[in-house]
Amino acid sequence: MKLIGLTGGIGSGKSTVSRIIAEQNVPIIDADLIARQVVEPGRRAYKLIRKHFGDEVLNADGTIDRPKLGAIIFGDSDKRKVLNSCVHPYVRLEMFKQVFWHWMTGKKLVFLDVPLLFESKLDKFVNTTVVVFCSELLQLQRIVKRDNMTEEAATQRIRSQMPLSEKVKLANIVLDNSSDVDQLKIQVKNLVRRLTPPVSSWLLGWIVPPVALAISGFFIKDYATRGARLLIAHYSRP
Secondary structure: OEEEEEEOOOOOOHHHHHHHHHHOOOOEEEHHHHHHHOOOOOOHHHHHHHHHHOHHHEOOOOOEOHHHHHHHHHOOHHHHHHHHHHHHHHHHHHHHHHHHHHHHOOOOEEEEEOOOOOOOOHHHHOOEEEEEEOOHHHHHHHHHHHHOOOHHHHHHHHHOOOOHHHHHHHOOEEEEOOOOHHHHHHHHHHHHHHHOOOHHHHHHHHHHHHHHHHHHHHHHHHHHHHHHHHHHHHHOOO
16 A cells, blocks of 8 residues: 655645545545544543643533634644644544555555644655645635635744745655646646556555564464473473
């Protein structure tokens, strides 16, 4: 199975790329979706957020008030780090579970949609990294229009993240989302076609790990059995 790390910046169009990929029946593990799930009331990350930020970041029904929490952390890097320490370990655990499930079910290609792919060092665990890029001016225009936000607030959101220009330098592949959706669809479809491994290499990657594990387990068991017999023989001598 081939793991592809997908990232971008706010307003760059990463979510649109994810949707196009999903339309081609390619699995997407969405870190943002998982992050929302792990902070549901009663879960460990939720309890940590409540402990560090207090009840003022909760809605009347006890759920996390995401806009209010976002307004707090986007303007304060230290508080953003605290929030990440509350949430990221549980997001990673769930992502690992989903990766394992897709491998067990024989998927050839899986995308990890992670906004903080490079910042969280998760790029070290994927085969290829893909960045969705557009200019900062276009990011700003899209955020203001999409979220009905002031330019000042939108700029603050953009500046709170690693610049897209830096992510482009770290990426293996760059998707340019400066044009329309039709052009983006062409790029994404070509990307999926290019990255999907052939059947031969997929079978090798899927079969070899469990076979190697089984063989190593057999030899470990065999050596342990032999060692036990030698010890029994040694201590059974008159």
